[in-house]
Amino acid sequence: MKILKTVQKVxxxxxxxxxxxxxxxxxxxxxxxxxGGISTATFSKxxxxxxxxxxxxVGSQIDIKGTVETLKRGGFLFFGKFLAGLxxxxxxxxxxxxxxxxxxxxxxxxxxxxxxxxxxxLGLMTDMGDKYDVGAQAILSISVGPFLTLLGIGAAGxxxxxxxxxxxxxxxxxxxxxxxxxxxxxxxxxxxxxxIVLPLIGFNLGASINLMSLVQGGVLGVALAVIxxxxxxxxxxxxxxxxxxxxxxxxxxxxxxxxxxxxxxxLVAEVSPNLAGQVASATSALxxxxxxxxxxxxxxxxxxxxxxxxKPENKAAGDHEINEEIAAGGD
Numbered sequence: 001m002k003i004l005k006t007v008q009k010v011x012x013x014x015x016x017x018x019x020x021x022x023x024x025x026x027x028x029x030x031x032x033x034x035x036g037g038i039s040t041a042t043f044s045k046x047x048x049x050x051x052x053x054x055x056x057x058v059g060s061q062i063d064i065k066g067t068v069e070t071l072k073r074g075g076f077l078f079f080g081k082f083l084a085g086l087x088x089x090x091x092x093x094x095x096x097x098x099x100x101x102x103x104x105x106x107x108x109x110x111x112x113x114x115x116x117x118x119x120x121x122l123g124l125m126t127d128m129g130d131k132y133d134v135g136a137q138a139i140l141s142i143s144v145g146p147f148l149t150l151l152g153i154g155a156a157g158x159x160x161x162x163x164x165x166x167x168x169x170x171x172x173x174x175x176x177x178x179x180x181x182x183x184x185x186x187x188x189x190x191x192x193x194x195x196i197v198l199p200l201i202g203f204n205l206g207a208s209i210n211l212m213s214l215v216q217g218g219v220l221g222v223a224l225a226v227i228x229x230x231x232x233x234x235x236x237x238x239x240x241x242x243x244x245x246x247x248x249x250x251x252x253x254x255x256x257x258x259x260x261x262x263x264x265x266x267l268v269a270e271v272s273p274n275l276a277g278q279v280a281s282a283t284s285a286l287x288x289x290x291x292x293x294x295x296x297x298x299x300x301x302x303x304x305x306x307x308x309x310x311k312p313e314n315k316a317a318g319d320h321e322i323n324e325e326i327a328a329g330g331d
Contacts, residue, residue, distance in 0.1 A: 015123035015202035022206025057193030059176025074139030085113030117256035217288020225292035
């Protein structure tokens with residue numbers, strides 16, 4: 001049976017196919033994923049661990065002369081994602097107030113648009129990008145959680161930003177970077193690691209998705225998903241193509257909302273009680289938007305790669321070899 005080759009024919013298939021299968025299981029037969037032991041730890045509760053392993057492998061492939069390139073790509077995409085949520089939120093607040101328009105509130109825009117599903121981005125770039133695109137995940141992961149939303153609404157607590165949490169989010173890729181630059185044998189040993197764990201990352205992400213959230217989020221969730229995709233493309237594509245001088249597929253891969261950000265409205269309401277009435281609708285809409293963007297982003301990213309290709313500019317020596325290996329295992 002040609003299972004692997006069949007999966008690879010699907011856009012971003014190494015991640016998307018396991019993700020969809022797990023989402024279906026979690027929606028209709030959740031008990032299968034909750035049997036406990038190493039099965040649950042491997043297929044349902046291992047997302048953070050598997051992403052950490054992938055980050056170590058990815059970090060090991062970034063040579064020291066490529067650090068600036070990684071930080072540049074990640075930094076510009078991160079800043080663009082923040083602006084994509086901040087600017088519309090300010091405009092909506094100015095003209096329509098904190099209750100927004102047609103159910104779309106500034107809180108939803110900030111919690112949804114400013115975040116990136118870092119795990120999905122990692123998978124897509126491992127499958128379709130180069131090592132610097134993948135390395136940018138460490139910076140983009142900072143967008144997950146309430147920090148940017150709190151920053152965007154000017155709420156209290158910004159001064160107590162948790163630098164330990166920031167270090168914890170980038171430590172795996174930093175450790176891999178150090179090991180890979182100290183020992184070429186370690187770099188060679190870890191070369192294919194991220195690609196190997198990619199299907200498991202996808203399955204674990206899917207195991208946290210209940211497709212019924214699409215129903216609960218309703219039209220508002222669909223509208224928010226469309227807004228996230230459109231605003232991300234509007235702000236990040238010009239940055240990726242004209243400032244970074246890249247093809248643009250990395251910007252398209254950022255057209256997602258982090259699943260963890262569905263909990264952000266409740267966290268924000270704790271420091272901004274005047275927003276408490278928006279928590280329920282914002283949470284369901286964000287959950288639905290997460291599912292929709294998780295399904296749509298790989299398709300759009302695959303289309304972007306096919307349309308614009310993968311230019312070798314801004315790459316250090318050796319990237320061509322790595323891209324050939326990724327292409328052989330990806331879409």
